[in-house]
Amino acid sequence: MMLNLIDKPIHALEEFVKIAISLSSERNLKLLLTQILSASRQLTYAESGQIYILDYSKRYLVPEVYQNELLVDILHPLKRIPLYLKNNNSNLKNICAYSAFIGNLINIPDIYSYSGFDFKDSYYHDLVNHYKTQSCITIPLRSHANLTIGILQLQNCRNANKDKLNKFPESLHSLVSAFASQAAVALDNTLLIQKNQTLIERLNETNKTLIKENENLKQKIALQSQFNKTIIGDSLAMKQVFKLLEKILNTDVTIFIKGETGTGKELIAQAIHYNSHRKNSAFIAQNCSTLPENLLESELFGYKRGAFSGADKDKEGLIKAADGGTLFLDEIGDMPLNLQAKLLRIVQDKLLRPLGSNESSLVNVRIIAATHKNLEQMIKAGDFREDLYYRLNVYPIELPPLRSRKEDIPSLLTYYLDKYSKKYNKEIQGLSPIVLDLLLAYDYFGNIRELSNIIERAVLLAENKGYILPEHLDNKLTAPDFSIKIEPNKKNRLKSLVANYEATLIQQELKEHQGNQTNTAKKLGISRRCLIEKINRYQIVS
DSSP states (O other), X not given: OXXXXXXOHHHHXXXXXXXXXXXXXXXXXXXXXXXXHHHHHHHHTEEEEEEEEEOXXXXXXXXXXXXXXXXXXXXXXXXXXXXXXXXXXXXXXXXXXXXXXXXXXXXXXXXXXXXXXXXXXXXXXXXXXTOOOOOEEEEEXXXXXXXXXXXXXXXXXXXXXXXXXXXXXXXXXXXXXHHHHHHHHHHHHHHHHHHHHHHHHHHHHHHHHHHHHHHHHHHHHHHHHHHHHHOOOOSHHHXXXXXXXXXXXXXXXXXXXXXXXXXXXXXXXXXXXXXXXXXXXXXXXXXXXSSOHHHHHHHHHOBOTTSSTTOOSOBOOHHHHTTTSEEEEESGGXXXXXXXXXXXXXXXXXXXXOBTOSOOEEOOOEEXXXXXXXXXXXXXXXXXXXXXXXXXXXXXXXXXXXXXXXXXXXXXXXXXXXXXXXXXXXXXXXXXXXXXXXXXXXXXXXXXXXXXXXXXXXXXXXXXXXXXXXXXXXXXXXXXXOSSOOOOOTTOHHHHHHXXXXXXXXXXXXXXXXXXXXXXXXXXXXXXXXXXXXXXXXXXXX
């Protein structure tokens, strides 16, 4: 039988101490709240009660635990209580929100009598659960910093025999307030520990994620480093190509490389092979446009002795030689239709039958095909097999033309200048500024191969220990079809070229900035006054 703690303060004090000690050792939030509510009901003879906790947003009181001696199941669960209304005013009509704001205990003898508070939720709770709430006491739970962290609310104070409802006596206020202070300290500590534990768990998860991301990043950087040994490209367009390569390096998927002539399709194929699990086996490349059909067939598939006139011994083809490795077929669009059918069997079934043989053997070869042609149009024209196209086009990679990745040109220029300086045993000091501008402005329809040829020719023409000058470049770079023509000065050709280029560049920038001289001058790195002088000098119309 429950002690009448209200009438026996010594027992109340003893019970209070026991409860306080018990609360101080509990670290599970749900169990702690249950203990707080049970203890507070024991101290006050409350028939029911609940505890609300302030959420992380500091805008709601969230119901965490509810107890009622007479109700087994609650048909109307408690709702969270907003501390602020839609217009962001404090919710002072709700007794729990009001107690949270003012930080004081509130004792209501009868909630059905006017008190100034809105008890609609309590009325509805009573209605659906066939329960009668009469008295109510609401106590704020205040933290170390004297901030409300929760609300303890108790209903229906009964006498010792539980046969009569009473209001909560004022003599309980001090005891309940003291208990709430102790409970709040335990609750605050538990919430702090729980918060710290949550932060530690999040930190651990974040660290795991960072470690994983760091490992992935290291792998990507290592992979990027491997690519950069053979492929020069820091532009966004090339980074997208590298991302595609990363996905398939250690697979055996058939790859189809598309791109204009001179974009480096064979270099990409080599990068795929030498960064894959096939790197210790052979990489063999064959251009399908360089050999007639009969020679290309014997070169690829090999032949048996006596297969044709002059075949005096067996010959292993390139497909067999690439067994375990990679076969790169460049300009696949130029392969004759008859050979396309034989290649289809290799791609589809991995079965190789040399010329003059009646037997087929399995080969483990990865096929990488490439072309600059539009195979879809060739299929419509009947010049390329549709079934072979779809077998080859499993994983397409489109190489951008050099004019679409001009930010890579300086690195390419440095690479080829160094390469050909060593090849021809020359000490070239570098590119003159005007040459660099001309090379950066050019569109390179022959792509990297054309750029390589331009630098090789310039190195041959340049003086040892000198600079690459405009006269060392091809005429197509130094005398382009500019929209502005400045009369050439025979006595000073270089000055004319510089003026011609400068006028064209100014006109292009003015067009790009819709004639705005301030923005154009800023982009060119000169003052607006200097720009106006040059516009007048070259008679530029923007």
